[in-house]
Amino acid sequence: MKHYNSREEVALKEKWNLEDIYPSKEQWEEGVKKVSELTNQLKAYNGQIHNASDLYQYLCIDEEVSKTFTLVSAYARLGNDLDTRDPQSQELLNKAESLSFALSEAVSFFFPYLLSLPEETLKNYLKEEPKLAYFEKDLMEMYRYKKHVLSSEQEEIMSQMGQAMSAPNQIFRMINNADIKFGTITKEDGTKVELTRGMYTQIMRNGEREQRKEAYIAHYEPYIQLKNSIAATLSSAIKNNVTVSKIRHYPSALDKALFGDDVPRSVYEQLISTTKKHVGGLHEYAYVRKEILGVDELHMYDASVKLVEDVEQERSFDDAYATMLKALAPLGKDYIETLSSFKDQRYIDVRETPGKMSGAYNMGVYGVHPFVLLNHQDDINSLFTLAHEMGHAMHSHFSSNHQPFPTARYSIFVAEVASTVNEVLLIHHLLNEAEDVKMRKYLLNHFIEQFRGTFFTQVMFAEFEKITHERAENNEPLNADNFNEIYQQLFKEYNGDAYTLDEQVKYNWARIPHFYRPFYVYKYATGFASAIHIATALLTGDKQIQKNYLEFLKSGSSDYPLELLKKTGVDLASGEPIENALNYFGNLVTEFKQLEY
Template sequence: MTTYTTRKDVPEQEKWDLTDIYETEEAWKEDVDASLELAKDLSSYNGKIDSGASLLNFLTTQEKLSFKLRKVFAYSMFLTDIDTRDSHAQKLNAKATQVSVKVSEATAFFMPFLLSLDEDTLKHYIKEVKELEYFEDELWKSFRFKDHVLTKEKEELLSQLSESLQAPGETYGMLNNADIQFGYVTDENGENVQLTRGMYSKLIEDEDREKRKEAYVAYYKPYVELNNTIASNLSSEVKTNATLAKVRNYESTLQKELFADNVPTDVYENLLASAKANIQPLHDYTAFRKEKLGVEELRQYDLNVPLTPGAKADIPYEEAYETMLTALQPLGEDYINTLNEFKEKRYIDVRETPAKRSGAYNMGLYGVHPFVLLNHHDDLNSLFTLVHEMGHAMHSHYSSKHQPQITAQYRIFVAEVASTVNEVLLIQHLLKETNDEEMRAYLLNHFIEQFRGTFFTQVMFADFEKQTHERAEAGEPLNAESLNELYEELFRTYNGPDIVFNDEVKYGWSRIPHFYRAFYVYQYATGFVSAIQIATRILEGEEGALEKYMTFLQSGSSDDPLELLKQAGVDLTTSEPVEAAMKRFAETVEELKKI
């Protein structure tokens, strides 16, 4: 495995070329100054937009500023991420954040102003100035919120309360990231050491069951001890969400949170119903896991240990990239050629080095290109991460290439589709190429665990969110006891009767930060089943499937997410995508059992 002790040792070809954004830091500073000037210009429109011409001038200036600000922020963020100890990069990032705050302050007046207009006035402005047609769709999308905007006085009051209303999420963030102290575990030298999250992720997959149990109990220790405090905090968050939905004239919190993407609540309801109706294969897998592990009682700390010794093959980065290119051949020549260019043109920062930001991400930068951060380890997991992130990068590339700036950024609802399509294609390629039974079992198990984590677990979380908010809307109590009982019941429903519960299971809800971003997690599940259906159709050579998918990748946010997926052949207003994915899951479980 290739390791580097300093960033200087990494080949230039495997590092970002940030001169693609700015040739020099001076050029960055010029855009910082220009952004501040443009922010001043925008603030001068407050109370002075009274015609189509003035509306156009404001929107044009705002888009120009948005283009510069995104580059300013990306450049400083990338410098910080490649070395988080770099104090100079931190200063640049802090400056970019300050500029962003000033821009937000300068433009805060616009949305209340827009929604204060009557429909005829807005139509008149658009008709008056032809160039406003470019902004028309976005203006009308914003205008959809008109029925949910309050009087100016009430909006100002809510604005003043915004910091307080965000307190539960901020409190949980501090508690979970800064204050929580996990219990102790025994290290390889037999000494007691305090558990960390990084240690837990490794120990919960350890072949030694006692080590898994020890880590599990130590991990849940603070959540058990702080159960009442965290329950009170989440209760405040949920009740605040329910109150704001009512104040803003929504039928429910669920409707409010899905409104921006124009997703009917039926889609959410159908997702939960379809998952529960097709849950048996997951229960079968849980029973098989118990049998394979040879335990008398299957516990929660047995759910993450790999069922096969695994694939510890050394896969150098060059080989991983070639494997990816081969696996993604079904996506066509242009897709493959573009991926080749990404590597040659240094769009990817490949290697783990001291103080580099952990994990992996893609950031598409309109007018420049996508930037992908990796911490590549020359193993199979890194190959999957590479393929995943390059799916995001290609989505960014195609959307930026085929869309104007205003619609180039795709929505979160569809964000995981392209990355998961790539992963499915990779798994199918590797399964086709391997004759090794152990490797085959490992790949099938990997796919099953991806299903479990990205679909079933997220649907369970979504179910929990729905029921807690419905209870708040009905005025029912939300306390530690009721939250624990609900989560334990849902865990049993989704994971099946073969698990013997430790007391810690019921506290699982208290460790999920996504619950402070209401009705967000369901999008992981919808994106996953959409990708399964798209990839399957492409692999089966269905006529028009590839063309529809490429159109989807090129569409950015040019239409509502549900419509874009329909055009790609996936209709989430029906149960078909979930049922097709569940059929695929069941077949994979059966194949693993045979091996």
């Protein structure tokens, strides 16, 4: 595998082309100027929308500025992510962020204004100006919040309190990213070095057992030392959520979080209860791990180490792309031809280079095309990452090309469906192709681990959030001891008794940034289960299922997430997709356990 010391060493075909957004920085500056001018025009509408025509004109300008800002922001962010050290790209990003704040402030009056209108007035406006039909869904969706919106004076106070209310998240980010100093570990030559996150991940997967134990203790050391500060921060975040929910007249913080996607509380609660009924497969997998590792006691520092060694096969990016296209054949000719073109048209930035943003993501840019960032390593993990991100990219492509701007962006609730469908189809293809038993066992283990992290762990986190918020709503104390007690109990319930619980286990809540974005993580689990349901159906070769799934990809946010998923045959309200996913997991564990090489 080649290492790249600069972007100049990377082949042109493996670098995305930002000129597809703006051919030059000068034209980007023109976009910035346009956003500023249109922002001022929007601001002037404050108190000046008196009839249907005024409303339509405002909404047209709002859409125009939003489209332009999307281009300005994408150009700046994508450019910065190619080299986060570059001062010029940082300057562009700072300009884009300043524009965002100004735009947000300029339009802050509109939501309270709209909800101050009697519903009959808004309906009359829609009749008087036929062109308003284009914006009707968005307008009526905003109107759904009417009973949760306060008076204009109260809304202004809430707006002013926004920064203070977000303080717990900011404080945790600073603690976790800037101030945390991990303990030291021993290198092979006997010297001590400070542990980093990157080192920790590698050691947990590949290190010898004593080294893993040492790294595990060092990793948790600062979180335990700062337990009271972090607990106070998390407690404040939870209490803020509860307080805002009460002020806005929601039955609970959970109900407030579910309202936007129109998801019934029963879906959230059923996800948890169904998972806990079928958690036996995860318990069995822990015992399988313990047996394969040959340890008397299974600890959390044993939880990520590879169970199948020496099967890594180098795969070039071209080979990985070709393999992915073969695996996704059940999605049909149109899907495959479109996806194939993404590679040739330079929608993907492939290689890891100095200063480049780590990880991988897709950014759909409306009116242009998706941009996919990778740090491809020519290995099997990179193949899975490729399939995952291209699932997002195809979702963005289809939605942008079949939906108007207001409904083109899909909800976070369904965001992981398309990516995981691709991964399930890929794992199925690779398992069918695997002639070597050891490779088959490796692939099964890869998917089991993904299942464990994306489904079971996220459901456990979701229950932790539910319990802690309910305690706050009942005015019960929340501190480090309470968080420890809740987390440790949940860990035992989900993971079984194969693990010997070290002191560090109960402190895992202290390092989870998702807890500062309330009731978000459950969407990983529902998306994962939905994807397994869809992919399993696609593998039957039923053309109607294929057609229904492609229609889902084209739907953007044209309806609420649960309704969109019903197009694919997934009814999360029934609980069936969760049951099916858990049975699927059980079968994976059974085959993995029985395979011998």
